[in-house]
Amino acid sequence: MAEHALFRIPRAEPTAEQRKRQDQHHRRNLRIAIRQLERAELYLVALYSLELDDRDAEASVDDLVGRMRSLQRYLLRLKLTE
Numbered sequence: 001m002a003e004h005a006l007f008r009i010p011r012a013e014p015t016a017e018q019r020k021r022q023d024q025h026h027r028r029n030l031r032i033a034i035r036q037l038e039r040a041e042l043y044l045v046a047l048y049s050l051e052l053d054d055r056d057a058e059a060s061v062d063d064l065v066g067r068m069r070s071l072q073r074y075l076l077r078l079k080l081t082e
Contacts, residue, residue: 023082026082027079027082030075030078030079030082031079033075034072034075034076034079037068037071037072037075038072040068041065041068041069041072044061044064044065044068045065047061048061048062048065
């Protein structure tokens, strides 16, 4: 009987302060993700500089760098629009 409530209390909308904290947290996470992509790109460029003389490996590194830059641009746009 205790598990059935007599009255349902609707969920309250987040307060302005809660929304502000959520937005700050989200923007912080976007900044962290962007920095991590920058670091990953440095590692890939270092790998590329090893001159492995393997076209497939170089093409794969180029592809990864391109994809990471694309993701980084996307995250930057997200950060700017919020």
